[in-house]
Amino acid sequence: MTEYINQGSKDTRSGFGEGLLELGRQNPEVVALCADLTGSLKMDAFAREFPDRFIQVGIAEANMICIAAGLTIGGKIPFTGTFANFSTGRVYDQIRQSVAYSDKNVKICASHAGLTLGEDGATHQNLEDIGMMKMLPGMTVINPCDFNQTKAATIAIAAHPGPVYLRFGRPKWPNFTPVGQPFVIGKALLLNEGSDVSVFATGHMVWNALEACKILAGQGISAEVIDIHTIKPLDEEAVLASVGRTGCAVSAEEHMRNGGLGDSIAQLLSLKHPAPLEMVAVNDKFGESGKPEELLKKYGLDVPDIVAAALKAIARKQ
Amino acid sequence: MLSIQELEKIATQVRRDIIRMVHGASSGHPGGPLGSTDFLVALYFKIMKPDPGKFTMDGVGEDLFFLSNGHLSAGWYSVLSRYGYFGTDELGSFRKMGSRLQGHPATAEGLPGIRMSSGSLGQGLSVSIGAALAKKLNHDEHLVYCLMGDGELQEGQNWEALMFAAGNKVDNLIAVVDYNGVQIDGPNEKVLPMGDLRAKFEAFGWNVLPMYGNDMEEVVDTLKKAQWFTGQGQPVMILMTTHMGFGVDFMTDDHEWHGVFPNDAQTKTALEQLNETLEDY
Numbered sequence: 001m002t003e004y005i006n007q008g009s010k011d012t013r014s015g016f017g018e019g020l021l022e023l024g025r026q027n028p029e030v031v032a033l034c035a036d037l038t039g040s041l042k043m044d045a046f047a048r049e050f051p052d053r054f055i056q057v058g059i060a061e062a063n064m065i066c067i068a069a070g071l072t073i074g075g076k077i078p079f080t081g082t083f084a085n086f087s088t089g090r091v092y093d094q095i096r097q098s099v100a101y102s103d104k105n106v107k108i109c110a111s112h113a114g115l116t117l118g119e120d121g122a123t124h125q126n127l128e129d130i131g132m133m134k135m136l137p138g139m140t141v142i143n144p145c146d147f148n149q150t151k152a153a154t155i156a157i158a159a160h161p162g163p164v165y166l167r168f169g170r171p172k173w174p175n176f177t178p179v180g181q182p183f184v185i186g187k188a189l190l191l192n193e194g195s196d197v198s199v200f201a202t203g204h205m206v207w208n209a210l211e212a213c214k215i216l217a218g219q220g221i222s223a224e225v226i227d228i229h230t231i232k233p234l235d236e237e238a239v240l241a242s243v244g245r246t247g248c249a250v251s252a253e254e255h256m257r258n259g260g261l262g263d264s265i266a267q268l269l270s271l272k273h274p275a276p277l278e279m280v281a282v283n284d285k286f287g288e289s290g291k292p293e294e295l296l297k298k299y300g301l302d303v304p305d306i307v308a309a310a311l312k313a314i315a316r317k318q
Numbered sequence: 319m320l321s322i323q324e325l326e327k328i329a330t331q332v333r334r335d336i337i338r339m340v341h342g343a344s345s346g347h348p349g350g351p352l353g354s355t356d357f358l359v360a361l362y363f364k365i366m367k368p369d370p371g372k373f374t375m376d377g378v379g380e381d382l383f384f385l386s387n388g389h390l391s392a393g394w395y396s397v398l399s400r401y402g403y404f405g406t407d408e409l410g411s412f413r414k415m416g417s418r419l420q421g422h423p424a425t426a427e428g429l430p431g432i433r434m435s436s437g438s439l440g441q442g443l444s445v446s447i448g449a450a451l452a453k454k455l456n457h458d459e460h461l462v463y464c465l466m467g468d469g470e471l472q473e474g475q476n477w478e479a480l481m482f483a484a485g486n487k488v489d490n491l492i493a494v495v496d497y498n499g500v501q502i503d504g505p506n507e508k509v510l511p512m513g514d515l516r517a518k519f520e521a522f523g524w525n526v527l528p529m530y531g532n533d534m535e536e537v538v539d540t541l542k543k544a545q546w547f548t549g550q551g552q553p554v555m556i557l558m559t560t561h562m563g564f565g566v567d568f569m570t571d572d573h574e575w576h577g578v579f580p581n582d583a584q585t586k587t588a589l590e591q592l593n594e595t596l597e598d599y
Binding site for chain 1 (some may be wrong): 444447449451452479
């Protein structure tokens with residue numbers, strides 16, 4: 001299989017911070033807003049270099065989303081930054097009316113998504129954000145897999161007109177995609193070609209899928225690994241082509257099964273190419289405090305869970 | 319330059335339009351827009367005077383208006399149309415299938431004059447702050463106006479916005495609260511007493527101007543005064559006392575007319591109280 005080397009683990013939120021800083025230098029229309037989490041979101045470098053274009057809103061996320069919407073009237077490209085929990089559920093109606101329905105060019109950037117935020121526990125571990133955001137008409141939903149990809153995605157969404165939800169995380173995580181790899185919104189990345197099963201992974205789970213792929217290869221199973229960094233619009237062509245080759249699929253995401261990536265793939269497959277699908281996701285539960293790796297294990301998002309799901313999907317093939 | 323009398327004539331026609339639109343749609347909100355008609359007419363025809371033929375979403379180089387209490391849509395649509403943003407014949411499509419005049423203002427249909435969807439309350443002041451900040455970043459000297467309802471102030475987001483605007487010296491913003499004292503379920507005082515609003519706004523750091531909003535001369539004068547107070551490090555708030563349903567005696571000050579349409583007989587009575595000053599659509 002294709003070998004992927006961890007160039008040194010880094011947090012994806014730092015990829016966002018670096019991308020934002022670079023954008024600030026490239027594009028004077030880019031402005032950033034933060035709700036009292038500048039350090040956590042790694043927005044401090046942007047705030048230091050562009051104080052006039054950085055807006056500290058305080059702990060007032062609803063106000064932040066609507067101020068961002070207003071800033072687009074006048075041609076600004078606002079990036080809002082807070083945790084995934086406060087970027088979505090807390091401000092859903094603000095996003096719905098003032099951003100999505102009004103088709104405003106707001107980039108909602110959400111850190112600390114999923115279980116891997118760890119010790120803060122379920123109040124902060126948002127596992128529903130992808131579902132909430134993908135249900136909004138016109139919303140683009142992106143969940144990059146590592147530092148480099150998050151940085152590239154941050155830069156790419158500035159050039160994409162319309163609302164975007166960009167989701168990333170807190171922990172240091174293997175950084176393996178090439179520096180400077182172009183980020184194409186809506187275009188899935190084929191990381192490893194395989195013939196027995198297609199593993200569609202997003203965010204942190206992409207690395208786990210690659211690890212699972214290695215284990216499967218040791219058992220003589222050829223797994224195709226596809227990085228679905230853009231959950232909406234889903235790269236339907238890539239998903240259907242892959243399942244057309246392998247005949248079964250696994251989805252892997254740090255999100256609730258209801259409303260997540262697996263749910264989008266299930267919908268697509270059942271409509272256009274029925275095939276066995278196993279979903280690696282949190283199943284209708286809130287998280288809890290713990291270390292990221294402990295939580296992934298307990299909630300069934302670990303490498304062996306992906307291996308087991310792949311074997312199950314293959315076994316279900318007729 | 320339009321005289322006060324000419325503005326009053328326009329306002330009377332706008333009130334006629336509101337009654338006819340809500341009646342025609344058999345749905346909508348007559349009370350609120352009737353109360354705030356004088357303000358909207360003065361704002362567009364005397365104060366902002368935007369160029370309706372050059373509407374752009376960005377609105378760079380012109381004053382902007384945001385309607386936070388979107389259920390006042392009938393009045394806003396009438397004013398936009400009478401001002402020249404679109405033909406008055408379109409007013410008859412209000413709230414009907416395929417119309418650009420949605421029940422609550424929307425951008426999706428591309429109606430000129432509208433830059434933000436509203437209806438879900440409490441968001442307009444924040445949006446206006448954002449637009450005002452964009453003007454500052456663009457070195458655009460023009461102002462941003464926002465109309466809110468009084469009941470709407472019960473939404474907590476407004477207080478986030480009030481705190482932010484004063485704390486960040488957003489002084490190119492004039493917010494107006496339509497203080498008619500009533501909301502859907504009854505008087506504000508019964509639904510949720512809001513206390514001394516002027517004192518609250520001042521405590522939040524705003525420059526507050528009281529105004530009686532159903533006297534055209536006072537509306538124009540106060541808006542001019544408010545303009546004078548901009549650019550001085552403080553956001554400006556006009557606490558606009560109005561009568562909900564103003565212009566139609568049986569609707570005045572009656573919360574039952576918040577979101578009820580008049581029947582044929584009521585419509586006839588209402589229109590008898592509002593002379594056709596411009597041509598009906």
